[in-house]
Amino acid sequence: MADELLENVRDALEGQIDFEGQRLAELLTTALLAISGIIAFLYGYIAQDIASTLYIGLGGAALTFLAVVPPWPLYNKHPIAWLPRQSGGTSGINIQVNGKKVN
Amino acid sequence: MHSTLVRGQNVFGFFTTVAFCVAGIIAASVFLIPQAPSASLQLRNVQVVKGRPHYYSPKREEYAHIKFDLDADLTTLFNWNTKQVFLYITATYPSLRASEPASSAIIWDAIIPSSSAPWHTNHYIHPVAPSDKSATTKGKKNSSKSKKAAKKSAYPAGELHLKNQRPKYQITDYAGRIANRTDAVLELHYNVQPWVGLLLWDRRSDIAMWKGLEGGRSELFNFPGLKGAAAKKEDLKTEKGAEGHRLMAG
16 A cells, blocks of 8 residues: 555656657757747847846746646657567567567 | 656756856847947046044055046946946056056945846945035925935936045055155046946947947146145045945045
8 A cells, every 4th residue: 555655656756758748848848948048038138128038038947847847648648559468478479679580 | 858857957957058048148239239438537636635544553644635527428338238337436646666557546436236236235326416406405395205316316327427526535655655746647447247248347449339438537637745734624525425335444
């Protein structure tokens, strides 16, 4: 019971996402931070107010953290289809690595 | 990017990169904003008296007390990336020996904040010109309001009109004797302190869209002989703006 609970907590903290989700998270990080930086500079330069540059930049960073760091369901839409469990080990299946047969 | 920790590290890492780049662009953007500082600085009066560095000192030195007029327009130094401008006036006089460099001493300085700088007790508050003073005393009924007005500079940041301004510091030579020294000159200098980027010193030469400082240099003058008991104490006072911080000595 306690082990199961601990396992759940660990899973929640680790927040794993699938491969497609990782690609999306990477893209979002780059895009959101870069765009918020550009907007921060342009707005501050036009308004001649450096404090707004600071706050837009920090706000953009906070938004990016919120969008990317938690394992949102969006990042787990493409779960990996593992092979079904085999009763007799790997004996029944043909595994190839770099064109060579291994067992 | 597979786990929370790795995503957090990645986002923070790229955030620092973006912050550094934006700071660099801000620092570079000020080169697109033209500057044309100008000033006129004149000597009003100079006296030399005997004094001591502090109350208990047995050492007697000669102190020069220099009053000046300053009209400056440094408003173009204030752009969106300016935090404050440190303004100072030096008195420079040649050494007695040709092989030695000239001596320079600061007689007055001020920290002029930009509008984006938070309030600080050391910020210079430009005194109200005597002609405007009568206007403010007229509206004395609302005393709290006039008190508040007295805490604000009389001119926008970078504009100065000081008449017969007392020095902030009396100066002496390292030898303790400054009477009868010749060919002294008063010069206005400044540092522009930005929010991000380079600290800039005053220049006489132009750089691209930035003009060098025009004027801000008095004519040559000589320090007079020692004035004995004839010097009135009232004439030898030092003075700052109306800012809160007071000098501990002098």
